[in-house]
Amino acid sequence: MIRLARVGARKQPYYRVVVIEKDRARNGRSVEVVGTYNPRTSPASVELKLERIEYWKGKGAQPSDRVAKLLRSGPSSAGHSPAPKKGAEESTDASTAA
Numbered sequence: 001m002i003r004l005a006r007v008g009a010r011k012q013p014y015y016r017v018v019v020i021e022k023d024r025a026r027n028g029r030s031v032e033v034v035g036t037y038n039p040r041t042s043p044a045s046v047e048l049k050l051e052r053i054e055y056w057k058g059k060g061a062q063p064s065d066r067v068a069k070l071l072r073s074g075p076s077s078a079g080h081s082p083a084p085k086k087g088a089e090e091s092t093d094a095s096t097a098a
Helices: 050-058 065-072 086-097
Strands: 002-006 015-019 032-038 045-048
Touching: 002 050, 002 065, 015 050, 032 050, 045 065
Parallel strands: none
Antiparallel strands: 002 015, 015 032, 032 045
16 A cells, blocks of 8 residues: 655654555555655645556555545646736736737
């Protein structure tokens, strides 16, 4: 299974994305660390070794719900980009129309 293992201090979560046997404890001995996830940064930072994740998925490893969501967020490892502001779009449209 591919899931998160918490390694941060109290009230300061930081996670490793690990390949681990399904029956092991959350922070038990993992087979391989394939990435990290830090939800405390703005935006949350995600670093994944996509080649190794695809290898383990090929071997039958199933990602957890949260890891699957991190994988769907896109191939970029920088996290989510902020949405542009409305005012910026309107001023751009007005300048191109003139």
